[in-house]
Amino acid sequence: MASSAFSRNESRYFYALVALGLFVVLLGYLGMHAMEEHGHIITGMNNQIVWGIPHVFAIFMIVAASGVLNIGSIGTVFGKVPYKARAPMSGLLAIALLSGGLAVLMLDLGRPDRIIVAATYFNPTSVFAWNIFLYSGFFTLAAIYIWTMMEKRINPWSKPVGFLMFAWRVLLTSGTGLIFAFLVVRQAYASALLPPMFIVLSFAWGLAVFLIVQSAMYTWNGRGLDPAILKRMKNLLGVFIISSLYLVATYHLTNLYFAKQTGFEHFILRDGGIYPTIFWAGYVLLGSLLPLALIYFPGMGNTKAVVSASLLVILGSFALLYVFIIGGQAYPLSIFPGYEVSSSFGDGQIGKYIPSLPEILLGFGGLAIAFLITIVSTRVLKSLPLDVAVVTPKNDA
Amino acid sequence: MSETNLDRRDFLTKSSIGLAGLAIAPGMLLFDMAHARPLGEAASNKVRWGMLIDNNKCETGCNDCVTACNTENGLSGGTKPTDSQWIRKVQLKDTFTGRVSSLPMMCQHCENPPCVDVCPTQASFKRADGIVLVDKHICIGCRYCVMACPYQARSFVHEVLHDQKPEVPRGKGTVESCTLCVHRIDKGDTTACAEACTKAGHKAILFGDLNDPESEISKRIRTVTSTQIRADLGLNTGVRYEGI
Amino acid sequence: MNMALRLAAILFSIFITTAVHAADKPILPNIDIGKGGQCVEPDHALMRKTHMNLLKHQRDETMRKGIRGQKYSLAECVECHASTKTNSVLGSNEAFCQGCHAYAAVKLDCFECHANKRKVTAEASK
Numbered sequence: 001m002a003s004s005a006f007s008r009n010e011s012r013y014f015y016a017l018v019a020l021g022l023f024v025v026l027l028g029y030l031g032m033h034a035m036e037e038h039g040h041i042i043t044g045m046n047n048q049i050v051w052g053i054p055h056v057f058a059i060f061m062i063v064a065a066s067g068v069l070n071i072g073s074i075g076t077v078f079g080k081v082p083y084k085a086r087a088p089m090s091g092l093l094a095i096a097l098l099s100g101g102l103a104v105l106m107l108d109l110g111r112p113d114r115i116i117v118a119a120t121y122f123n124p125t126s127v128f129a130w131n132i133f134l135y136s137g138f139f140t141l142a143a144i145y146i147w148t149m150m151e152k153r154i155n156p157w158s159k160p161v162g163f164l165m166f167a168w169r170v171l172l173t174s175g176t177g178l179i180f181a182f183l184v185v186r187q188a189y190a191s192a193l194l195p196p197m198f199i200v201l202s203f204a205w206g207l208a209v210f211l212i213v214q215s216a217m218y219t220w221n222g223r224g225l226d227p228a229i230l231k232r233m234k235n236l237l238g239v240f241i242i243s244s245l246y247l248v249a250t251y252h253l254t255n256l257y258f259a260k261q262t263g264f265e266h267f268i269l270r271d272g273g274i275y276p277t278i279f280w281a282g283y284v285l286l287g288s289l290l291p292l293a294l295i296y297f298p299g300m301g302n303t304k305a306v307v308s309a310s311l312l313v314i315l316g317s318f319a320l321l322y323v324f325i326i327g328g329q330a331y332p333l334s335i336f337p338g339y340e341v342s343s344s345f346g347d348g349q350i351g352k353y354i355p356s357l358p359e360i361l362l363g364f365g366g367l368a369i370a371f372l373i374t375i376v377s378t379r380v381l382k383s384l385p386l387d388v389a390v391v392t393p394k395n396d397a
Numbered sequence: 398m399s400e401t402n403l404d405r406r407d408f409l410t411k412s413s414i415g416l417a418g419l420a421i422a423p424g425m426l427l428f429d430m431a432h433a434r435p436l437g438e439a440a441s442n443k444v445r446w447g448m449l450i451d452n453n454k455c456e457t458g459c460n461d462c463v464t465a466c467n468t469e470n471g472l473s474g475g476t477k478p479t480d481s482q483w484i485r486k487v488q489l490k491d492t493f494t495g496r497v498s499s500l501p502m503m504c505q506h507c508e509n510p511p512c513v514d515v516c517p518t519q520a521s522f523k524r525a526d527g528i529v530l531v532d533k534h535i536c537i538g539c540r541y542c543v544m545a546c547p548y549q550a551r552s553f554v555h556e557v558l559h560d561q562k563p564e565v566p567r568g569k570g571t572v573e574s575c576t577l578c579v580h581r582i583d584k585g586d587t588t589a590c591a592e593a594c595t596k597a598g599h600k601a602i603l604f605g606d607l608n609d610p611e612s613e614i615s616k617r618i619r620t621v622t623s624t625q626i627r628a629d630l631g632l633n634t635g636v637r638y639e640g641i
Numbered sequence: 642m643n644m645a646l647r648l649a650a651i652l653f654s655i656f657i658t659t660a661v662h663a664a665d666k667p668i669l670p671n672i673d674i675g676k677g678g679q680c681v682e683p684d685h686a687l688m689r690k691t692h693m694n695l696l697k698h699q700r701d702e703t704m705r706k707g708i709r710g711q712k713y714s715l716a717e718c719v720e721c722h723a724s725t726k727t728n729s730v731l732g733s734n735e736a737f738c739q740g741c742h743a744y745a746a747v748k749l750d751c752f753e754c755h756a757n758k759r760k761v762t763a764e765a766s767k
Contacts, residue, residue, distance in 0.1 A: 039569045041555040046478035050540035050553055110538015110553060110570030113748075117535050121518040128517035128541055182515065185547035185630065333549055335502070335626060336489055336641075343487040343502070344463075344476040345549065352478065436710030439702075524707055532704050533754050561756045563716050568754030583709055 010220075014379065021372040028365010031358035032107040040110065043359045048351030049329045054108035056321045057363030059176065060205065061101030061370060063198060064317075066173045067206020069094040069142065069165065076145075076162030082229045086210070087158075088383040091146040093213060093374060094206075095139060100370030102135060104362055127179045134172045141165045150381065173199045180328075187264040188328025191255070197247040204240035205317050208310035211237065213374060215307045217384055225303065234306045238295040241313060245288050248320070264331050268323060272350070275327035278319045287316010326353055433585025445527040445635065446577055447607040448591065449614050449623060450500055452640035454601035457499040460486055462602060465593030466503075469578065471562035481552035481567075483575040484590055489641070498641070501590065501602065504529060504550040504575035505626065506635035512542035512551065521572075527607075527635050528577045536571040543572055547627050550574045577635075607635065670744040673735045675722040681712050689741070696751075715755055723759040731757045 034042055045052045072087030074080050106115055122129045145165050148158035177195035184190045211233060218225050252269065255261045268275055291309035294300050330351040335341070341348040378384070434440065466484045467474040476482065484503040490496070506529045512521045513529065520536035523529050531542075531551075543551040551574045554567060561567055564580035578588040582604075586592075591604040605614030623637040682688045682695075692713075699713040722737040723730050730738040731752055738757075742749040 039556040040553065041479050045553075046555070047481070047543070047552050048478060048549075050543045110540070110572070111536065114535070114537045117518055118537050118539075121520075121535055123514075123516055123519045125514045126517045126541070128515070128539060132517070179541075183545055184511065185627070186544065329544070333547065335548055336487070338492060340490040340492055341487050343485045345482045345485040345502075346478065347485075347487050347502075347549070434707070434709070437708060440707030522705065524705070526707070530704070534700055534704065558754075560758070561754065563719070563756040563758075563760050566754035566756070571754070579707070583707060 014375070017375055018372065021368045021375070024368035025365050025372065027361045028104075028363075028368060031361030031365065032112075034358045035108070035362070036112060042356065044354045044356040045359075046351070046353070048332075048346045049326060049353040051325055051329065052353060053322075053355040053359040054104050054362050054366075055325050056318060057366050058101045058104040058108070059321055059325065060314075060317050061097045061104070061366060063173060063176055063202045064205040064209050065094045065097035065101060066138075066169045066176075067202030067204070068097060068210050069145075069169055070203050070206050071210050072145065072149075073162060073166045073169075076149075076158055077166050082226075082232065085385040086214070087162075088146050088149050088381070089214070089217075089378065089385060090206075090210060091142050091149070092377045092381065092383055093210060095142050095146075096370040096373035096377065097209065098135065098138060098142075099373055100366040100368075103369050104366035107362060108359075127175055127182060130175055131172075131179075134168070134175055137168060138172055141168055146381075146383075150383075169202075170199065173202045180324075185333060186328060187255075187261055187331060187334065188268070188324065191251060193247065193251045193254070197244075197251060200240065200243045200247050201317070201320075204237065204244045204313060207233065207237050207240055208313040208317075211306055211310040212314075214385065215303055217378060221384060223384075230303060230306060231301060234295050234301055234309070237306070237309065237313070238292055241288050241292055241295075245284070248283075260334065260337065263334075267331050267350070268327050272327060272330070275323050275330070279323045279327075282319025283316045283323065286312050287319055288313075291316075329353075434583055440524050440526040440528075440583075442525045442527075443608060445607040446582060447506065447527070447605065447614060447635035447637065448577075448588070449603040449605075449618055450636065450638050451601045451603075452498050452500045452638055454599050454640075455498070455500050456597075456599055456601075457488065457497065459597060459599065461593040461597045461599075462486075462501045462590035465589040466575070469562075469581075469589035470565045470576075471560065471567065479555040481554060481573060483550075483552065483573070500638060500641065502548060502550070502626075503590070503636065504546075504577070505548050505632070506575075506577060508633035508635070509631065511545040511547065511630075511632070515541045515545045517541065524579075528579055528582075529574075530576055530579065531572055531574065533566060533568060533571045533573070538570040538572065540572060546574075547630055547632070670740045671735055672737055672740040673724045673726075675724055675730075675737055676720075678721065680721075681717075715751060716760070719755075719757065720759045723757070728761070729758045 043052060068090050071083055071090035075083030075085070075087045106112055109115075118128075119132055122132075141161065141164060145158065145161050148154050148161050174195035177198035180186075180189040181191060181194040214225070252265060256265045268279060270276055291312045294305040294309040294312070330353065332341075332346065332348050332350065335347065463482075463484050463486060464474070466472065470483060472481055472483060474480075484501050486499050487502045488497070488499045506523075506527055508523075508527070510521070510523055510529050513519075513523055516522075517539060518535045518537055520532045520534075521529070521542045522532060538553065540553055543553055551572050553572050554569050557569045558567055565576070567573055578586070578590075581588065587604045588602070591602040594600060594602040603614050603617060605612040607615060607618070609615055618637065621639050623639045624641065625632070625634045625637055680688060695713040696715055696718075699711055700715070702708045702711060703714075719730050724732070724736055727733075727736070730736055731749075732739065734740050734743045738749060738752070
């Protein structure tokens with residue numbers, strides 16, 4: 001039937017996908033090389049906006065990496081059976097996404113040839129330095145976690161490793177939020193809400209990525225996903241989207257109450273031109289409300305709707321990160337409260353930023369690295385979730 | 398009679414003052430020279446370098462401190478968003494009173510620098526005598542310090558540089574900021590901006606040792622009202638401002 | 642399979658011959674030592690072997706502790722060893738720093754930031 005005809009060309013399709021992935025990685029390499037040779041002057045970044053599109057891509061991948069491992073944790077740590085079968089794949093996806101994200105982050109450095117310096121000179125108060133340790137540990141633990149689940153003899157170890165992995169992830173993702181939260185002077189970032197916000201965002205983004213990859217794998221292998229499991233997972237995605245919206249809303253609403261923050265909030269939510277547009281249309285409408293409709297409206301909730309919802313969530317994540325990272329830098333610092341300021345260095349002015357080609361290529365190169373690791377590892381390892389029995393949905397997640 | 402006595406007294410007074418001056422002057426010269434740290438000696442926290450900038454004396458429209466800094470440190474002097482600016486003139490307008498003024502803004506050399514806290518490699522560090530510097534040898538160019546600085550004092554070098562000054566190494570891909578003319582003050586000199594401002598006749602920038610109670614800056618800071626920019630952050634800056 | 646093995650054997654023997662031949666007559670770079678004179682270290686072979694470590698230790702003393710006027714100052718190296726014609730330690734494969742580094746294929750990072758010209762010229766050209 002269709003599946004046997006498919007499998008005859010399957011190898012070719014697979015190698016075609018690998019070739020495509022390698023091509024995008026090559027483009028990313030070209031972008032990175034241009035940046036390293038000529039400096040960041042060829043990018044859209046400047047002294048007001050020092051973190052640009054590469055950081056948007058990198059932080060999405062790093063946060064999603066942590067979140068995608070949540071799927072496995074729900075099985076291992078919280079004992080939900082359908083998720084147990086999904087744990088190996090979630091581990092592989094986590095490693096893939098983190099690799100891609102870190103690649104983009106490290107290659108965007110001003111001196112990427114000094115990565116060894118970053119790994120050998122530690123500043124105990126710097127979140128970036130903690131991250132060297134946290135990310136390495138994440139890779140190791142994720143690898144061990146996958147191993148405990150795929151090797152029958154050490155299966156009993158999967159639970160303690162799973163717990164450790166869960167705690168490690170909470171620490172790591174909180175750290176991602178703390179990168180920004182510790183920037184006390186920036187009106188966009190100095191908020192204790194950021195660590196929990198990033199954790200909930202990671203759940204939503206990780207699950208969205210997982211749903212897309214899972215659907216693709218099932219289609220590729222000519223299998224169908226049990227509708228009951230699909231329903232559970234899509235409902236969970238809905239819960240995560242709502243929680244994310246809640247935290248983002250809380251963050252903005254509480255900020256609005258501080259008189260000194262209202263200028264910034266009005267900039268992001270109303271007056272800032274492109275930033276409010278991306279926030280409301282990109283994150284709120286397309287990235288949250290539309291997926292919720294696709295998940296919950298009666299008649300929706302089938303595979304196509306769920307995959308579309310997941311893709312929209314990812315689009316929304318890029319929108320949110322763009323507004324958060326770049327919009328947050330565009331708004332000028334309040335160095336002289338009570339004064340209108342101007343200078344040759346952008347004081348009092350909104351920073352300008354236009355993404356450039358090298359940066360965008362680098363970002364997509366990172367996505368391609370994650371893509372390549374995913375497809376190669378899922379082909380080599382038996383990580384396709386094999387559900388033992390049909391599970392009737394209960395009241396829990 | 399009285400005229401002769403006055404004449405003699407006058408002569409004695411003037412000559413003794415002259416002699417006293419001759420005796421003290423070399424000592425004062427030596428005092429100035431003694432400010433240069435001897436070769437081979439490390440910077441110590443007995444000294445804390447700082448500046449006091451008088452907003453009342455700073456002239457709107459004058460850019461001498463900026464020009465001097467650019468010349469001294471080999472900066473391009475450009476003002477594109479990607480150009481490095483270690484010092485800049487900020488034009489201020491009080492939103493309520495409408496009073497217009499200007500002042501120079503540079504790295505504030507905080508005692509608790511946020512840039513030092515966030516640097517992953519400790520490239521951004523505070524020297525024992527209070528100067529906050531970037532060790533370009535280990536700077537990886539992550540720009541976290543640029544994000545963290547409350548004064549937007551740091552610049553990232555966006556392009557390949559040529560013809561650097563021998564005393565001021567700077568390079569592509571690293572972050573830089575005002576070094577308080579560390580290469581000059583280690584020789585006992587003053588900062589380029591302070592020197593230029595004095596030369597221009599405004600004398601708005603006063604540089605000196607905050608830990609030395611007899612230095613001009615310490616004496617002045619004890620008598621006039623001065624403030625830190627963003628004092629609420631609790632950074633204890635080495636650069637203070639008078640008149641805002 | 643046989644053909645591949647034969648080809649590999651031929652290539653391998655060419656490689657070995659070349660390497661051995663090169664060992665007989667090493668092609669050393671022709672380095673312009675600039676002003677020359679008495680180096681801070683009398684043993685040149687030791688300098689070649691350890692100058693990067695001496696400079697690295699010195700840079701931390703100067704940069705982080707503010708100790709000036711020490712022996713292994715990079716600026717002083719440039720002052721002596723910059724070519725008397727170009728006043729630079731870079732610019733050609735005969736130049737003092739670039740020559741050996743190009744020969745040994747070791748990346749020269751110092752002059753990304755440090756001035757590669759001796760002070761007199763740097764001031765005169767400004």
